[in-house]
Amino acid sequence: MARAIVTIQIMPDSPGEDLKQLEQQGLAAVEKFAGKGETKVVVEPVAFGLSALKITFIMDENIGSTEPLEQAIEKIKGVASVTVTDVRRTIG
Numbered sequence: 001m002a003r004a005i006v007t008i009q010i011m012p013d014s015p016g017e018d019l020k021q022l023e024q025q026g027l028a029a030v031e032k033f034a035g036k037g038e039t040k041v042v043v044e045p046v047a048f049g050l051s052a053l054k055i056t057f058i059m060d061e062n063i064g065s066t067e068p069l070e071q072a073i074e075k076i077k078g079v080a081s082v083t084v085t086d087v088r089r090t091i092g
Helices: 019-034 067-074
Strands: 003-012 039-047 050-060 079-089
Touching: 003 019, 003 067, 019 039, 019 050, 019 067, 067 079
Parallel strands: none
Antiparallel strands: 003 050, 003 079, 039 050
16 A cells, blocks of 8 residues: 655635635545545745645545545635645655
């Protein structure tokens, strides 16, 4: 059973979006998709007051594509886009 470390970037619609609310809903979608596990959230400034959320989590590779997770997060009110920015296999 191989595991992968995945980082997704969530871009809000505008600088005025509540990032804490988006974070909570994004983490709930990740947990539903990959199960409970370690996650890390970073708020990354982009430009002109806009910040993106980057959520890193561990998932079983047998789950397959992250596309269902991306589609679920894109449906959250206030989300402009979702992008998988990094996928790596874990060792050990």
